Amino acid sequence: MMHYTKEHEWVKIEGTGATIGISHHAQEALGDITFVELPPVGKVLKAGDALGVVESVKAASDIYAPISGTVSEVNTQLDGSPELINQSPEDKGWLCKLTKITASDADPLMDAAAYKAFLG
Amino acid sequence: MNARTILFEKHVLAKARMVDFGGWDMPVQYDGIIAEHNRVRTHVGMFDTCHMDAFLIKGDLNPIVSQDLKTLAVGACRYGFLLNEEAGILDDQICYRLGESEWMMVVNASTAPADFAWVSQRIEAQDLRSTQSKIDVQGPDALAEVTRILGLDLSDLKRFRWKRFSNCLVSRTGYTGEDGVEIYATHEAIATFWDKLLANGVLPCGLGARDTLRLEAGLPLYGHEFDLTKSPAEANVMRYASKAESFIGKDALLERAKNLKEQLVAFKLEGRQSARNGQVVKQGDSVIGVVTSGSYCPTIAAAVGFAYVDPRHTVLGSTFSIDNGRALLAATVVESPFYRKK
Known part of the structure; x- marks a missing residue:
């Protein structure tokens, strides 16, 4: 199931692993994505740590880890095709995968309905 | 509002x-x-x-603007600057020659009220806003x-x-x-x-x-490449300052051109990550300048920009780094415009 943060990341948790990206709302607000900086595989992240940067034509935005875990894989397709985030933010435009996850205590996650209500 | x-x-x-x-x-x-x-x-x-904004102007406009209007035909228009006495750039503008001594001056939005005050104190002018x-x-x-x-x-x-x-x-x-x-x-x-x-x-x-x-296209923007602290000398746009005619700020401009403390350069970054307005330009540990514009540009598919740097670092092909607060981006001084239409 997808969960969301107030900073507009999404996280899909499967067992002890998770996939992370930015929400449809986030990509729409950023506009055309031109560059993505992703964490190195093996990096240990705590919930709330900056995990990377997404840049659009107009601005750069920090991306924060929604939960704690270890980076196991990054979406290397984004290097050459950062526009995947605009085209498919919550699927093909995923940013990275984590293993050994532990739930967030910093920023409670929202389910899709709660996130929709949060967006207003 | x-x-x-x-x-x-x-x-x-x-x-x-x-x-x-x-x-x-x-x-x-x-x-x-x-x-x-x-x-x-x-x-x-x-x-x-x-x-x-645009102003309708009557009279001898030449002493107020940097471009040579004497050689401008009725039916033509020419780019130049409004400078103060210190050669600081009040605005960049285009003057249209509407008649023998009738002009339309087109200026930027945010600078328009100050421009109009400056111009109308010196010549008959009407704001067309x-x-x-x-x-x-x-x-x-x-x-x-x-x-x-x-x-x-x-x-x-x-x-x-x-x-x-x-x-x-x-x-x-x-x-x-x-x-x-x-x-x-x-x-x-x-x-x-x-x-x-x-x-x-x-x-x-x-x-x-x-x-x-x-x-x-290598075109500067007021508030970024141009402001009151810069003159056409530092901004590398002396070609829009008349050699033949005198105008407000010309003496100061020629002095500034002899002893440049900073100079505008065009740069290209190694990757797709952009430099942004206000970020610091470094050579090793020393700060040598500041970025005025930077963006990923779609047609050339590269991140490029402008920066004011120490004049010793303006040679084409020289390299420096731009500190974006989390990383140093590698940049090379290149020719502007970055793109030329075919």
């Missing part, structure tokens, strides 16, 4: 994203900056530029589309020339690095032109695309 152009409601209806720009509510994008940018490079796009608006139609098909849709014959209109029609004035100028026109008319006529162009397939573009287009 911010000022609004005659086209404001149309932007809102078109679901444009609106931003504050120099005290004006302006569209930054409609369907996406890159799509809008590409539209202008490959076909045609139009811009609401009603926020810009209350009566005139402007749109830009830009792109390789711009002239053909304006002719087809608005019925304006532009076949004899050369670059940096203007032509008067019954309901508008059209100049073959722009701020995108493409061919195109700027159209001046009453507010009502501009709104009608906009609707006709839109209904006939000319799509609107926002300030976001206007910025990537001008940057890629």
Whole structure:
């Protein structure tokens, strides 16, 4: 199931692993994505740590880890095709995968309905 | 509350994203900056530029502006600067020669009130804000589309020339690095032109695309490359300062040109990550300058920008780094414009 943060990341948790990206709302607000900086595989992240940067034509935005875990894989397709985030933010435009996850205590996650209500 | 152009409601209806720009509510994008940018490079796009201002001027304007107006023909227009006594740039502008001693000076939005005060203290001038608006139609098909849709014959209109029609004035100028026109008319006529162009397939573009287009074409922007602390000498635009004529700030300008403390350079970054306005330029540990504009530019598919740096670091091919607060981006000094139309 997808969960969301107030900073507009999404996280899909499967067992002890998770996939992370930015929400449809986030990509729409950023506009055309031109560059993505992703964490190195093996990096240990705590919930709330900056995990990377997404840049659009107009601005750069920090991306924060929604939960704690270890980076196991990054979406290397984004290097050459950062526009995947605009085209498919919550699927093909995923940013990275984590293993050994532990739930967030910093920023409670929202389910899709709660996130929709949060967006207003 | 911010000022609004005659086209404001149309932007809102078109679901444009609106931003504050120099005290004006302006569209930054409609369907996406890159799509809008590409539209202008490959076909045609139009811009609401009603926020810009124009003054109708009578008399000897030459002493007030940097460009040589003595050699400018009636029917032509020329780019230059308004400088203060220290050669600081009050604004960049274009002067249209309407008659032997009648001019239209076109200026930036945020600087317009101060410009008008400066100019009208020195020469007979009338602010056209209350009566005139402007749109830009830009792109390789711009002239053909304006002719087809608005019925304006532009076949004899050369670059940096203007032509008067019954309901508008059209100049073959722009701020995108493409061919195109700027159209001046009453507010009502501009709104009608906009609707006709839109209904006939000319799509609107926002300030976001206007910025990537001008940057890629190596065109400076007031408030970024130009401000009161800079003169045309540091900004590398001495070609827009008349050698023959005297004008306010000329003595100071020639002095500043002899002893440059900083100089504008164009740079290209190694990767796609952009440098941004205000970021520091470094050589090793020492700070050598500051970025004034930076963006990923779609047509050249590269991140480029402008920076003021120590004049010792302006040689083409020299390298420096830009500190974006988390990393040092590797940059190389390159030639501007970054893009030239074919």
